[in-house]
Amino acid sequence: MTSEDAFHHSANSTYRTASSSLPADQEALLEKLLDRPPPGLQRPKDHFNGTYIIFFSLGIGGLLPWNFFVTAKEYWVFKLRNCSSPAAGEEAAGSDILNYFESYLTVASTVASVLCLMANFLLVNRVPIHIRVLASLAIMLAIFLVMTALVKVDTSSWTFGFFAVTIVCMAILSGASTIFNSSVFGMTGSFPMRNSQALISGGAMGGTISAVALLVDLAAASDVTDSALAFFLTADVFLGLCVGLYMLLPRLEYARFYLRPVWPSHMVSGEEQRPQDSPSAPAAAPGSSESSIPPLRPILKKTASLGFCIIYLFFITSLIFPAISTNIESVDKGSGSLWTTKFFVPLTIFLLFNFADLCGRQGTAWIQVPGPRSKVLPGLVLLRTCLLPFFVFCNYQPRTHLRTVAFRSDLYPVLFTSLLGLSNGYLSTLALMYGPKIVPRELAEATGVVMSFYMCLGLVLGSACSALLVHLI
Structure with a gap:
């Protein structure tokens, strides 16, 4: 271990001196170094882990509604097929929107997320974080109340109208969820890393809960509208709970300590400071771009390596899951058992991936290696590329070009999915947690949005x- 004298401390980040000989693989961020309280301030304890539990719950609430929205696939099929009063042998009126419904949802969600992330970065210093968080929660809750009310409404006479309402609701929900998650994640940058880890693990728990709900729904085989109603009501309750928990957060002494006002930090020795960032420079006029928009270039410079890790991590994960992994069939599908037909994909893909992802994220609460500047971290990220051919040569069906199935056992997709989820959860959580910690505290929230x-x-x-890879198999 190195002494604390080898480090320069800003309000939030830890810097190594030019003369420090600390190896890169020993640069794990330790809480006692990262979160060293200023002189004269005693850091309070997180009694009963109250702050940790609140951030974990906010992580669940931030992603659970979106997960439930996507999980209720049979409900959307029911609604868009006019199944409330179908004529015998009549073709569904909305066959086109039904066939491409998931693609439309993906496009609406992605576009809204990107636009809202950009907007949230611009609003970091313009709109207080509590307004952004509470407003996004209120919008998410309003959207789900609308969708909950429509569950028992007969929409067979206005299928296209219902489709349009659903897509608009998905776009608004995705955008509001993005603002909520990125804002709260940016806020955790001012807290010890365990709180960032709690928020990220809570998001994985939201995915696990939705996967369990899907299994229960399949096993119960109940009416699709009843299942959707249960999904949406659960999301409504969680969103309402998030509002109460977020308003409770500033009342905790531990949280108030880290939510104290931010003062400008000292720049790293040898780096040039911009005039507007200097404590001795005149303050920018209210509303000016210098004071209202966080500086993007230093954030990108500091987080370049971590940014690559995050981008490539989620690139490999979304390349495989769900497009490739959910089309892997049991090699014994012909037996007709429930395991090889009805429950194989929900259990071995959806539930197992989300549970492994949750375990990987939770593991960072105890183990935080490699460090943010270690070359081992990007090395492990690049190593995950090997998972791609493993999944491709499982029993993926249908196959047009690559006829070879190398892994002819149901144990292989179980093993590969576990590796995919564990590596995704652990490595992505490390990279996401490190980002706001290697910049000054006043840039932590903006860095969270960038991450x-x-x-x-x-x-x-x-x-x-x-989509391209699927056509090549």
């Missing part, structure tokens, strides 16, 4: 390339 943009970019690139 979210890296993640979104990786997902978009992977989803786009997955």
Whole structure:
């Protein structure tokens, strides 16, 4: 271990001196170095892990509604086929929108997410974070209340209108969810890393809950509208809970300590400071671009390596899951058992991936290696490329060009999915947590938004390339 004298401390980040000989692989960010309280301030304890639990719950609430929106696939099929009063042998009126419904949802979600991430970055210093968080939660709750009310409404006479309403709601929900998640994640940059980890793990828990809900729905085989109603009501409750928990957060002494006002930090020795960032420079006029828009270039410079890791991590993950992995069939599908037909994909792909992803993210609460500047981290990220051929040569069906199935056992997709989820959860959480910690505290929130943009970019690139890969198999 190195002494604390080898480091320069800003309000939030840890810098190594030019003369420090600390190896890169020993630069793991330790809480006692990263979150060293200023002189004269005693850091309070997180009694009963209250702040940790709140951030974990906010992570669940931020992604659970979107997961439930996507999980209710049978409900959307029911609604868009006019199944409330179908004529015998009559073709569904909305066959085109039904066939491409998921693609429309993906486009609406992606476009809204990217635009709202850009808007949130511009609003970091213009609109207080509590307004952005509460407004996004209110919008998400309003959207889900509308969708909940429409569950029991007969929409067979206005299928295209219902489709348009659904797409618009998905776009608004995705945008509001993006603003909420990126804002709260940026806020955790001022807290110890365990709180960032709690928020990210909560998001994985949201995916796991939705996967379990899908399995329960398949096992119960209940009416699709009842299932959708249960999904949407659960999301409504979680969103309402998030509002209450977020308003409770500033009342905790531990949280108030880290939410204290930010003062400008000292720049790293040897780096040139911009005039408008200097404590001795005249303050910019209210509303000016210098004071209202966070500086993007230093954030990109500091987080370039971590940004590459995040983009490539989610690129590989979204390239495989769900486009490739969900089309892997059991090699014993012909037996007709429920395991090899009805439950194989929900169990071995959806539930297993989300659970492994959750375990990987939760593991960062105890183990935080490699460090942010270690070359091992991007090396491990690049190593995940090997998972791609593993999934391709499982029993993916249908196959047109690549006829060879190298892994003829159901154990292989279980093993590969576990590796995909664990590596995605652990490595992505490390990279996301490190980002706001290697910049001054006053840039932590803006850096959190940038890290979210890296993640979104990786997902978009992977989803786009997955369509091409599917046609090559």
